[in-house]
Amino acid sequence: MHLNNGTDPHAIGTKLPAPEARYDMVVVGAGPAGLAAALAGAGEGKSVLLVDENPIPGAAMGNDVPLLFGGRMTTATQSAVRMLETVFMSEPQLEAAMEAGVEVLLGTSAWGVYRNGPGMTGLPESVVALADKDRGWIVGYNELVLATGARDLAIGFPGWNQPGVMGAAALERLLAHYEAFAGKRILIVGSHDLALETALLARDKGVEVAGLVEVRSAPQGDAALAEAVRAAQIPFFLEDAPAEAIGGIDGVERVRLRSGAEIAVDTIVLAIGLVPSIELIDAMGGKRVLDGARGGYIPGENEGVTCVGDCAGLADTGFDHVEYRMEWARELGALSKPDTIVCQCEEVTRADLLGVQPPRYLERPAPMQARSLDTLIKDGPPNPDQIKRLTRAGMGVCQGRRCRDQVAMMLAMAADGPFGSVPLATHRAPVRPLPLRILADWEESEEMRAGWDVWFGIPTQWVPYRDIDTPREREHQTAIAEGWSL
Amino acid sequence: MTYVGMPTPKETPQETMAKIAGTAAGMKVVIVGGGVSGLSAGWWLARSGAQVTVLDKGIVGWEASGRNGGGASHYQSPLFEEEQRMWPHMDELLGYPTEHQQERLVIAVSPKQLNQYHYLAKMNNDMGYRVDLLDGDQVRSMVPLAGDNCLGGMHYRFGGHANPQRSVQAYAWALQDLGGRIYQHNPVTGFETEGGKVVAVHATSGRHECDAVVVAAGPQIQGLMAKLGVVVPLAAARAEMIVTEPAPMMPIGGVDGNGLYGRQTLRGNLAYGGGPHEWLETFEAGPPARPSSPLTRNLARRVAELFPKAAHLNVIRSWAGIVENTPDGRPIIDRMKDPENVTVITMSGVGFGLSPASGHAVRDLVVDGQCSFTDIKKLSLSRFDGIGADWREQRGWQAPQAA
Numbered sequence: 001m002h003l004n005n006g007t008d009p010h011a012i013g014t015k016l017p018a019p020e021a022r023y024d025m026v027v028v029g030a031g032p033a034g035l036a037a038a039l040a041g042a043g044e045g046k047s048v049l050l051v052d053e054n055p056i057p058g059a060a061m062g063n064d065v066p067l068l069f070g071g072r073m074t075t076a077t078q079s080a081v082r083m084l085e086t087v088f089m090s091e092p093q094l095e096a097a098m099e100a101g102v103e104v105l106l107g108t109s110a111w112g113v114y115r116n117g118p119g120m121t122g123l124p125e126s127v128v129a130l131a132d133k134d135r136g137w138i139v140g141y142n143e144l145v146l147a148t149g150a151r152d153l154a155i156g157f158p159g160w161n162q163p164g165v166m167g168a169a170a171l172e173r174l175l176a177h178y179e180a181f182a183g184k185r186i187l188i189v190g191s192h193d194l195a196l197e198t199a200l201l202a203r204d205k206g207v208e209v210a211g212l213v214e215v216r217s218a219p220q221g222d223a224a225l226a227e228a229v230r231a232a233q234i235p236f237f238l239e240d241a242p243a244e245a246i247g248g249i250d251g252v253e254r255v256r257l258r259s260g261a262e263i264a265v266d267t268i269v270l271a272i273g274l275v276p277s278i279e280l281i282d283a284m285g286g287k288r289v290l291d292g293a294r295g296g297y298i299p300g301e302n303e304g305v306t307c308v309g310d311c312a313g314l315a316d317t318g319f320d321h322v323e324y325r326m327e328w329a330r331e332l333g334a335l336s337k338p339d340t341i342v343c344q345c346e347e348v349t350r351a352d353l354l355g356v357q358p359p360r361y362l363e364r365p366a367p368m369q370a371r372s373l374d375t376l377i378k379d380g381p382p383n384p385d386q387i388k389r390l391t392r393a394g395m396g397v398c399q400g401r402r403c404r405d406q407v408a409m410m411l412a413m414a415a416d417g418p419f420g421s422v423p424l425a426t427h428r429a430p431v432r433p434l435p436l437r438i439l440a441d442w443e444e445s446e447e448m449r450a451g452w453d454v455w456f457g458i459p460t461q462w463v464p465y466r467d468i469d470t471p472r473e474r475e476h477q478t479a480i481a482e483g484w485s486l
Numbered sequence: 487m488t489y490v491g492m493p494t495p496k497e498t499p500q501e502t503m504a505k506i507a508g509t510a511a512g513m514k515v516v517i518v519g520g521g522v523s524g525l526s527a528g529w530w531l532a533r534s535g536a537q538v539t540v541l542d543k544g545i546v547g548w549e550a551s552g553r554n555g556g557g558a559s560h561y562q563s564p565l566f567e568e569e570q571r572m573w574p575h576m577d578e579l580l581g582y583p584t585e586h587q588q589e590r591l592v593i594a595v596s597p598k599q600l601n602q603y604h605y606l607a608k609m610n611n612d613m614g615y616r617v618d619l620l621d622g623d624q625v626r627s628m629v630p631l632a633g634d635n636c637l638g639g640m641h642y643r644f645g646g647h648a649n650p651q652r653s654v655q656a657y658a659w660a661l662q663d664l665g666g667r668i669y670q671h672n673p674v675t676g677f678e679t680e681g682g683k684v685v686a687v688h689a690t691s692g693r694h695e696c697d698a699v700v701v702a703a704g705p706q707i708q709g710l711m712a713k714l715g716v717v718v719p720l721a722a723a724r725a726e727m728i729v730t731e732p733a734p735m736m737p738i739g740g741v742d743g744n745g746l747y748g749r750q751t752l753r754g755n756l757a758y759g760g761g762p763h764e765w766l767e768t769f770e771a772g773p774p775a776r777p778s779s780p781l782t783r784n785l786a787r788r789v790a791e792l793f794p795k796a797a798h799l800n801v802i803r804s805w806a807g808i809v810e811n812t813p814d815g816r817p818i819i820d821r822m823k824d825p826e827n828v829t830v831i832t833m834s835g836v837g838f839g840l841s842p843a844s845g846h847a848v849r850d851l852v853v854d855g856q857c858s859f860t861d862i863k864k865l866s867l868s869r870f871d872g873i874g875a876d877w878r879e880q881r882g883w884q885a886p887q888a889a
Contacts, residue, residue: 008882011723012762016780112782118774119724119808121886122764129780138780285775346753358583358652361752367581367663379546380670386545389552389651392753397731399802429778433800436730440787440797441780448784452745454760456723456835461815464613465564468816468864479605 010457012122015448017441019127019140023049023103026128026141028110028280030054033309034147035093041143042100049139050102051130053109053432054177055083064344064398065433066277067173068152070166071251072267076180080107080133083178090177108132111439112429113144113284115304126304129429136439143304146281150274150295150310153325154402155409156350157332159245160268161341164252168198168271175205183267187255188212189242190328192319195271196225202269203232210265211235213242213257215331220324222317237261241328242268243335258335272328273321275405277311279431282424290420292322296405297424322419329409342410343403345396353407354414356390373414382411384425394425397433488574489588491616491643495571499579502846503533510853511535516687516696518674518710522551522650522838523831524702525657526845527852529580531700532664534853539696540658540666541689543673543772547654549704551838553776553807555727555747555759557740558839559590559645561615563817564860565843570644572842581663582656585649585752590740593625593632593639595791599743600637607640616643629741631733631756633794639743647740647749650838657841673771674703677714683827684714698827698852705768705810707832714825718818719870720810720832721883722766726778727759727807728785730799744792746785756796758789765878766808767885778804809835813870813877819844820867821851830867 025041027034030052038050053066058078061069077083084106088094098104108130115126127138152167159165164183168190174181186207188195191214199209212219212229217239219226230236240257245268247253254264276298278288287300294313299305314321338351346359355372357364376382384407387393393407394400400407404425411422430439441448455461459477467473488494497505513536517524520542528538540546558573560566572579573586594600607617618641625639626632658668669691677699678686687694701707705722712718732754739750748758761781766773782804790797812818812834822828829851833840850857878884 006880006882008765010762011882012764012779012781015762112778112780114777114780117777119766119806120764120775120777120779122762122779127780129783136783285777359753362583362585363577364583365577365581367659368583371582371659379668383545386655390655395753397800397802428803428805429782430801430804433731433802435798435800436786436790437797439783439801440790441783442787444784444787448762452761452784454742454745454747455725456763456809456811456815458811458815461834461836462562464562464609465861465864466613476609480602 008457009451010453013451014124015445015451016122016124017138017445018124019138022140023047025143025145026139027145027147028128029147029149029309029311030091030094030104031147031149031309034145035091035097037145037147037308038097038102039100042097042102048102049105050097051105051108051110053107054087055080055107057133060433063433064402066151066401067170068154068167068270068402069170069174070267071163072166072182073174073178074180074182077178086179087177105132109432110280111432111434113280115284117285131434131438136434143306146305146307146311147309148277148280148311150276150314151401152270153273153275153405154270155272155325155329155332155406156340156342157242157244157335158337158340159247161344162245162247162251164247164266165245165268165270168194168269169274171198171269172201175201175207181207184208185210185265186267186269187263187265188269188271190214190271190273191219191221191226191236192273192324193221193225193317194274196221196229198269198271199229199234200225200232203234209234210263211237213237213240215239215241215328220319241331241335273325274310274314276313279427281305281307282427283429283431292320293318295321326409326419329406330413333410333413342406343393343396345398346392348391348393353387353391353393353410356387358390359392377415382415382422384408384411384423387411388425399431399433400425489570489644492570493567493614499572499575503579506534506849509534513537513698513853514696515539515698515700515852516541516694517700517702518687519701519703519706520546520658520668520670521549521702521704522547522654522657522841523833523844524700525654525661526841527700527702527831527848528666529657529661529664530845530849531852532661532666534849538661538666539694540661540668541672541674541687541691541694542668542670543706545670546658546668547651549772550807550809551654552651553727553805554650554838555757556647556650556749556838557747558586558647559642560836560839561610561613563840564862565840565847568843568846568859569840573646573648576842580656580660582659584653584656586646587648587739588646589738590642590645590647591625591629591639591738593629593741593743593792594637595635595744597637603640603743610642617641618643628737630736631793631795635791635794645740649751674710679714679825682824684825698829700829700831700848700852702831704832705808706770706772707810707830708768709770711830714828716822718830718867719813719873719877721878722768722808722810723763724766724776724806725759725763725809726761726781726785726804727757728782728789728801728804729755729757730789730796730801731755733796733799742792744788746788746792756789756793756799758785760788761785765883765885773808776806776808778806811835813873813881817865818867819847819851819862819865821855
């Protein structure tokens with residue numbers, strides 16, 4: 001019997017590399033909350049690294065990562081130099097942070113946080129994994145501050161899967177930071193603070209606002225904001241909803257409301273809500289809790305990690321965001337058709353999602369067609385990760401950003417339970433789609449190379465059955481084992 | 487629907503199904519563990535007329551069965567020819583898609599790899615399984631994503647791959663269609679024995695009477711069998727994979743090499759794993775977590791080397807699975823002497839591809855007491871009789887102390 005004399009050369013051991021650099025504090029996200037944390041850290045004499053993924057590469061924006069850009073960015077976003085300058089100029093505090101000694105890296109995303117814990121002891125220390133346009137690397141930290149903000153909540157309706165349907169956070173990014181919004185006339189979906197603020201921002205930036213559509217009977221947000229919107233002559237379409245976005249090759253041209261009204265716009269801005277960006281916390285196996293008043297799932301207590309700004313939860317104004325978005329999901333679901341797309345990347349329709357049907361490139365024999373979410377629910381509460389692997393909803397290049405939340409809402413409705421009764425589909429690193437060549441460790445250690453095996457490195461495992469316990473067994477083992485360390 | 491490179495089977499799968507129909511009529515079988523091995527066993531038993539109940543601690547196929555590379559080319563196994571006979575018919579027999587595809591290519595980007603692949607090619611050809619050797623240009627004509635760094639490779643005229651997640655669900659659904667019952671979120675809490683047999687299995691869903699039990703609970707087999715006084719030496723470890731956004735479809739999706747296992751899915755994604763594992767403690771309730779590590783970067787590098795023309799593609803996920811291994815890395819497929827109606831199956835980390843055959847073997851052990859189609863005696867549990875309590879330490883397979 002093969003023995004390794006107490007060591008396994010193919011186990012992880014100490015093969016995972018030490019970080020390239022270490023900081024007292026790493027801050028992810030250079031919005032106001034991240035900048036404040038970085039400045040405070042520097043003020044205490046800490047070594048601080050502040051990373052921010054802006055400007056987002058054009059290819060990522062095209063995939064609606066990390067926000068729902070809806071293809072409405074101008075060609076200006078294709079110029080990396082111009083974008084870097086614009087982002088830098090849009091945030092005066094960046095310069096202050098640099099002057100205070102903070103190391104600032106723009107165009108740098110944090111795509112994973114790794115730490116030892118249940119199921120993992122092989123890391124030399126806790127690390128944050130970073131990537132810019134040229135390479136990926138890891139850094140160590142004593143203190144990690146996540147200021148990753150909030151992303152757009154998307155809920156589909158007929159025609160939403162075309163250019164010109166975007167999110168409020170993406171619009172804010174394009175208008176206020178990138179100066180690169182390609183639309184001219186917008187319709188805003190929702191009327192809570194986010195929607196109202198979006199309307200006022202758009203108006204200030206010279207974008208024509210055709211109105212706000214609200215499923216409930218009155219504007220939902222702050223009364224003074226709603227008044228400011230009214231004073232700007234922007235109409236509310238109350239107890240209404242977008243029934244269909246109609247367009248051409250350049251995307252949206254007009255929208256038909258449930259009430260029958262048709263409005264000519266080039267962009268529909270989903271401003272129903274924002275979702276705190278908990279990707280990194282969730283992917284690292286951190287705790288999260290559901291808090292409807294703070295925008296849904298927010299980080300729980302996680303040792304060594306502080307969350308600030310919107311990613312820690314939206315400001316609690318007493319408004320139940322989850323109830324509000326569930327009401328929208330019910331309404332837009334009712335207006336949807338069986339062939340309305342839910343997952344844009346994988347082109348999963350509403351009917352196929354609820355029928356747990358496989359993608360169109362596979363056969364659907366009779367037993368398959370007879371299956372549905374109902375038959376799965378009989379076996380236990382639906383789990384989005386199970387639905388994902390059957391329907392492929394959420395499996396695409398946007399990493400589920402466009403459909404994760406609406407799928408969770410659809411499953412909760414189908415299971416007749418509240419939103420939290422169905423778990424959220426898990427986030428996994430890399431939490432940004434990153435090219436193989438960028439992610440790759442091109443400078444891996446000799447120890448990693450030498451210890452690499454395709455599977456567990458157990459030579460007896462691959463000996464042909466007929467040769468087990470024969471003289472040929474040793475020959476195969478030797479030959480196979482020599483091939484290890486490729 | 488047979489392979490060029492394999493001996494022609496004596497019987498069609500449909501004939502086998504007709505032959506076993508009714509052979510286990512009235513038999514109540516409880517399967518502990520809804521992974522691919524347990525579900526396939528349950529499906530074969532249900533095809534034989536047994537009343538099958540599957541108990542799982544969580545969701546079917548949630549562990550290694552649904553997280554692996556989907557390979558189906560394990561020529562070292564005595565189950566291999568049966569696996570190869572069955573796979574091309576599984577969609578039809580199950581009634582659900584598995585995404586099974588035939589044939590594989592293994593390509594080398596270093597001289598050492600090429601030497602190893604040549605050795606494996608010869609080993610296979612000696613066994614009567616046809617493998618063609620390829621030079622770099624031949625590989626590049628068959629694998630559009632391969633690059634100038636490719637030195638050659640081999641073409642298995644057998645084997646293949648399937649979608650693990652879809653296949654596991656296909657087994658589960660097919661089993662239900664035959665009257666089988668699947669209880670998810672139902673960990674087994676104990677066994678009730680009487681006269682040298684297990685007469686009932688207790689789970690959170692209640693008491694399940696049985697004539698026979700199949701324990702197919704992956705890493706949790708050890709703890710479960712300990713309740714019956716049977717020692718099953720197993721060690722669990724974490725293995726990792728990554729997947730890219732879709733690439734243009736290659737004519738043969740089952741391409742790997744360069745220290746990787748994996749495939750191009752029918753959607754086009756490149757899904758690959760390999761590299762160092764981490765040994766873990768085992769918990770009765772299952773793994774507390776399945777974390778990925780920065781090994782993602784080493785995997786990305788190797789995929790980029792394997793497919794230089796895909797190096798620009800985005801990686802969109804990484805994941806990890808918890809896999810159990812026996813001390814020699816070979817399966818245990820065995821019916822116990824005491825309690826004599828208990829059959830254990832662990833495939834020691836190589837279970838998905840062989841599942842159409844492993845279920846048949848388990849069906850045979852449960853119903854007939856012996857495997858009808860191949861010799862599996864070398865996979866008996868008794869080969870580990872008297873193994874020292876420190877067998878993991880001897881191999882360096884112990885879980886490191888948590889930091």
